[in-house]
């Protein structure tokens with residue numbers, strides 16, 4: 816996919832927000848990011864896994880010592896929420912890159928896993 820073509824497909828904005836992007840598209844952007852910097856040599860499965868775990872640590876720091884927080888984070892400053900979004904993204908992006916480098920189709924695997932979970936935990940039994 817050409818760069819211009821991807822920008823047109825991914826960066827469909829409404830009120831300044833990206834409306835829709837697929838895991839495959841994010842994976843393509845990450846591949847391009849690594850290629851442009853000659854960083855593919857660093858993106859081994861082990862390095863990516865360690866990088867992702869490091870980012871999970873940074874994500875955990877945001878919640879550290881805060882106690883339980885309400886859903887939607889109503890009392891958080893915008894800057895805190897923005898920081899949270901960045902750390903969540905770092906975890907997601909390393910996960911997507913790790914899956915890609917391991918030749919795992921993450922969208923397919925995750926969809927299958929949700930289906931498997933539904934069989935393991937049928938809603939009718941849980942509701943009883």
Ligand SMILES: Nc1ccn([C@H]2C[C@H](O)[C@@H](COP(=O)(O)OP(=O)(O)OP(=O)(O)O)O2)c(=O)n1
Pocket residue numbers: 848854857873904905908909
């Ligand atoms: N070898 C690398 C280094 C970085 N990244 C990308 C993936 C992450 O989304 C982001 C991580 O960048 P940093 O290591 O600078 O981490 P932070 O953004 O969390 O910065 P800091 O640790 O200073 O808060 O950059 C990457 O793909 N490959």
